[in-house]
Amino acid sequence: MDEAVRMKLDPAIRDQVLSTVPSLRAFAISLCGNIDRADDLVQETLLRALSHIDSFEPGTNMPAWLFTILRNLFRSEYRKRRREVEDADGRYADTLKSHPEQVGRVEFEEFRTALAKLPADQREALILVGASGFSYEDAASICGCAVGTIKSRVNRARTRLADLLAIDSVDDFGPDRATRAVLAGGGRS
Amino acid sequence: MKNRRTNLEPMELDKSDGDKPEALDSMGRPTTPRKPDARLGREVQARIGQQLRAMYDDFVNQGVPEHITDLVRKLSDQD
Numbered sequence: 001m002d003e004a005v006r007m008k009l010d011p012a013i014r015d016q017v018l019s020t021v022p023s024l025r026a027f028a029i030s031l032c033g034n035i036d037r038a039d040d041l042v043q044e045t046l047l048r049a050l051s052h053i054d055s056f057e058p059g060t061n062m063p064a065w066l067f068t069i070l071r072n073l074f075r076s077e078y079r080k081r082r083r084e085v086e087d088a089d090g091r092y093a094d095t096l097k098s099h100p101e102q103v104g105r106v107e108f109e110e111f112r113t114a115l116a117k118l119p120a121d122q123r124e125a126l127i128l129v130g131a132s133g134f135s136y137e138d139a140a141s142i143c144g145c146a147v148g149t150i151k152s153r154v155n156r157a158r159t160r161l162a163d164l165l166a167i168d169s170v171d172d173f174g175p176d177r178a179t180r181a182v183l184a185g186g187g188r189s
Numbered sequence: 190m191k192n193r194r195t196n197l198e199p200m201e202l203d204k205s206d207g208d209k210p211e212a213l214d215s216m217g218r219p220t221t222p223r224k225p226d227a228r229l230g231r232e233v234q235a236r237i238g239q240q241l242r243a244m245y246d247d248f249v250n251q252g253v254p255e256h257i258t259d260l261v262r263k264l265s266d267q268d
Contacts, residue, residue: 009265017261025257026248043257050264108244115244130197130238131245155200161237162229 013053016062017046023132024066030127031074033116041077045070061138068142071124078120114164118157125153126161197238200229 024045028038048069049056056065115123121143128139129150136154140147229237 014265021253022249026245029248111240130195130241
């Protein structure tokens with residue numbers, strides 16, 4: 001692997017890459033719901049990025065560039081899995097369910113499980129705009145689609161999440177729910 | 190990324206409902222068309238946004254495994 005990327009990396013570029021990694025990794029975990037797979041995905045993304053660093057235009061959006069690479073890697077893996085397993089989304093949800101402690105705090109388990117039930121295109125759009133902090137325009141460029149499509153996916157994602165989490169009112173989604181989740185899970189991991 | 194935590198806009202009337210690119214979900218199944226008036230209240234939207242960011246921040250705060258940061262550092266330190 002080092003062969004492909006054996007070149008001197010501009011320290012400024014390196015710092016941009018390094019400062020993006022935590023969010024890039026959070027995106028990967030959010031997408032695939034499994035820490036080990038997410039770390040593999042991040043590592044593969046970085047190797048690809050660094051071996052093609054010449055195609056990055058300094059001054060442009062480094063996070064968007066890295067997220068695009070990761071998203072495309074994830075999607076090609078996803079398509080591969082889809083051919084293998086009919087119900088890839090269902091299996092993804094099961095994976096999450098059986099390893100809740102591996103992914104994060106138990107209080108987020110219900111939300112993560114709901115997120116896992118979204119179609120992949122809605123999930124990635126919602127995460128990019130709602131958590132990674134990208135503009136709708138950047139998210140569209142990362143996902144290779146129109147801005148209007150991203151808006152539509154984000155709205156569908158939120159509507160579906162509200163259904164799945166049965167949020168009818170704010171009261172229904174407050175500390176009580178989190179407390180119940182903690183009790184049900186036997187405490188924080 | 191920048192300084193903004195989120196760029197979620199309040200949900201507007203979903204004009205793209207029924208758009209051809211949206212007719213199928215990622216699994217190639219027809220999506221269930223939402224009712225045109227199936228909009229979420231701002232408070233519900235805000236709650237979802239908060240949960241999403243809390244989850245994401247939890248992942249960010251886990252820190253990055255050393256072998257990943259080392260990978261980037263090694264590549265820039267070598268001459």
